[in-house]
Amino acid sequence: MIERCTYNQLYLFRSYILFGIIMYCVCSMFSCANPLPPGGGPKDTIPPEIIHSSLVNGSLQVSVQSIQLEFSKYIDRNKVVAGLFITPSIPFETHWSGKELDIHFEKPFEKNTTYALTVGTDFTDYAGNKPVNAFTLLFSSGSVLDSGKISGQLFGQLAQDCYVFLYAADSANPTTTQPIYKTQIGSNGQFNISALPYGKYKMFAIKDEWKNNLYDIGIDAFGMPSSQVECFKDSILQYLINVRAPKDTVSPLIYSVRHISKGIIEVQCSEELDSLSIHKHFFLLKAKTAQKSISKDSSEMKPTAAYRNPVSAQTILIEYDTNFIASSIAFQMHKDSLLPKDRFGNKLLDSSGFRECAINPKAEVKTPSIINISIKDSTIGFPLQGSIDCISSAFIDIDNFARATLLSQGNKTIPVEIINNTGTAISIKPSSALESDTWYSLSISSATLKDSKGTPFKDTVLRYRFKTQDTRLLGSIQGILQDQAGIGPYIITLRKADKTIAASINIEKKGPFQFTAIPSGNYTLEAFEDKDHSGLYTYGDILPYVYAERFVIGAKTGTISVKQRWSVDGIIIELPLP
Incomplete structure (x- = not known):
């Protein structure tokens, strides 16, 4: 009995030892992947940064095979590596040791070439803090460091985590060609690309969702400069870019056509349509009786009205004369260049030809309201x-x-x-x-x-x-819009502190402007030159390459504080040079 108990105890002891060894190996493995800082204490709000580089910024005659970067705190290693890039491109691999990143280059640098190694801002420490700005290390394999620089700022709700891609002025399609230089914007939307050869470039802001260094149409949000991007000696030009939603190139489709009430046909589409692009002349209706076919003896019905359903942006309602007697109605769109469109200008398509929908003989007339x-x-x-x-x-x-x-x-x-x-x-x-x-x-x-x-x-x-x-409780704002390059017209928008629009005015040419009857509060001003006279800001396009309209956000005086019965005078809005 004693021997048996001793054997069981020995078996359990060995099991505990084996379990402990396994747990130690597992914990060590995860610790090497992403070591965690000690917990406890007040909430950490300090952003991470790179505090040391084995290579001095601006070094010349560089021929090292690796560069080491030390971070100020423990960070998400995978996201750091994902946002690490060097331009011009050269293959590399990475290794970690604690808070130090080793970057090993897999082939020698090109002769007499300036390189920019950048760590983007799309990573966090373990408290969720992101770096304020991207880190860039400049060095040259030759005796000269290119000194050209381009800087600017991105605006818009989609600007966060965007990259700025730079190409040669005569570059190929950015959907298939990677940029020769790139950087990621900081948390304030600003960017800098340094160590550039002097010359002209093409530049895009790209929210590179797939991290493939390419512009993916319909996937990536993007922004365009308002003019040719140039880099000259002793000159640093500032470029402002408005970032827009991904470009929709998919045409909306017709899903179904049905009779919903007496005198009304409903056309269900795949996406929201532009209400201003819908007109009754775009549609053809034919009435069919039980004894007649659509192709020969159908009576053509001219719609009396067509419009976007006010309670469903994806449907079109077509009204027709209720005096027509029919067992069904055939619907078709005219082959016209002015077809209904979605919000991005893609035309509504229907490849099925005539669509027939049955008429409910008991359907009643729906009373409008x-x-x-x-x-x-x-x-x-x-x-x-x-x-x-x-x-x-x-x-x-x-x-x-x-x-x-x-x-x-x-x-x-x-x-x-x-x-x-x-x-x-x-x-x-x-x-x-x-x-x-x-x-x-x-x-x-x-x-x-x-x-x-x-x-x-x-x-x-x-x-x-x-x-x-009560105008006695209101204020006003007046000032001058300055522009050395444009001729107008201009649209000036006044925004509240919560970013909603308080008022908007159009002026035909640069000069004085005025907002009246403004409630007390803090406001910012925005302005753009409506060069295409569309009444809306034009973001430009990558394919084909079209510049955006020039704009400015904020007056020279910054935030404008309006008080009751006071007029805020002397406000200056200055549009940047193209």
């Missing part, structure tokens, strides 16, 4: 030059809507302008500025409204009372 209005009853602080937006469930005849709308102040009728935005979206704008601190009344008698088929709207009267802003 006003489904949304941008003002609430008893609103206080309505802008003196504001407008009221209405959304209808169906197409509205603009003349009927004008007759049904009444804006008044007491017994006085206020003239208004009715603006037809999309057929279902209509704006009511007073013909002149309203009076300060005054109550107004808006009424819309929808009983007089009809859609394109002649169907009356829901019989109701919408009434809203609102009070205008």
